[in-house]
Amino acid sequence: MNRGAARQIASVWPQLLRWWGGAAAQHAPTVHGAWLATCDCVRIAAEGPRPVPRSYASLYKASLGLNQSLLAVLLRMNVADAPLTALGDGEQFMAWCDREGVLLGQVEVCAGSPAQIAGAWDALLSRDGEPPPSTGGTELARRQAADIALMAATYQGLRRGEDRCGCLGCRMLSDRPDSWMDAPPERHPQAVRGLYPAPKPWLERLLEGLESTDHDRREAAWRAADVG
Numbered sequence: 001m002n003r004g005a006a007r008q009i010a011s012v013w014p015q016l017l018r019w020w021g022g023a024a025a026q027h028a029p030t031v032h033g034a035w036l037a038t039c040d041c042v043r044i045a046a047e048g049p050r051p052v053p054r055s056y057a058s059l060y061k062a063s064l065g066l067n068q069s070l071l072a073v074l075l076r077m078n079v080a081d082a083p084l085t086a087l088g089d090g091e092q093f094m095a096w097c098d099r100e101g102v103l104l105g106q107v108e109v110c111a112g113s114p115a116q117i118a119g120a121w122d123a124l125l126s127r128d129g130e131p132p133p134s135t136g137g138t139e140l141a142r143r144q145a146a147d148i149a150l151m152a153a154t155y156q157g158l159r160r161g162e163d164r165c166g167c168l169g170c171r172m173l174s175d176r177p178d179s180w181m182d183a184p185p186e187r188h189p190q191a192v193r194g195l196y197p198a199p200k201p202w203l204e205r206l207l208e209g210l211e212s213t214d215h216d217r218r219e220a221a222w223r224a225a226d227v228g
């Protein structure tokens with residue numbers, strides 16, 4: 001447990017709950033919508049005022065945890081257009097996180113208490129509050145989807161015996177080896193389709209480009225997805 005982070009988050013907790021509720025209300029009440037809401041919160045917090053207020057720093061850290069958990073759910077299960085309520089309440093979500101081991105990575109540990117994690121989920125479900133002051137966020141969602149697809153394609157290529165090089169995909173794999181959001185268990189680029197309730201033409205073009213065995217071409221396909 002990171003005590004400093006825990007203390008920081010506790011002091012602004014009621015504000016975070018209002019922000020999550022408000023951010024969720026900007027999107028469909030689905031698992032996909034909740035992912036977009038957490039993308040909003042991560043991006044807004046990252047682009048927030050300088051020096052960074054405690055509320056924004058806490059919003060960033062805690063939203064990233066929610067964001068990564070939702071990515072894991074979307075990549076593993078086919079639930080993009082399922083209502084968020086179908087995944088259960090906060091307590092059930094906390095139990096799922098615990099069971100799936102998403103609270104503990106090799107290099108990251110969730111600083112939230114079980115009650116906080118359950119409360120954050122319930123805030124998303126409540127759709128009650130005001131979003132943090134800004135709009136948008138789909139760019140980050142698209143970026144996350146494209147990054148995961150590129151890394152998964154690179155991972156599969158290296159497994160087939162392709163040489164590791166200095167391309168973006170290879171660099172991403174070495175820089176972020178242990179991140180739930182970056183590595184779905186199957187690590188197949190197609191798993192990224194699960195993030196969306198309906199097919200996305202830009203994503204289909206990207207997946208097609210990622211089928212190349214040439215790393216530079218894969219990187220070019222990632223760039224053509226307009227994420228870099």
Ligand SMILES: [Zn+2]
Nearest residue numbers: 165167170215
């Ligand atoms: Zn490479």
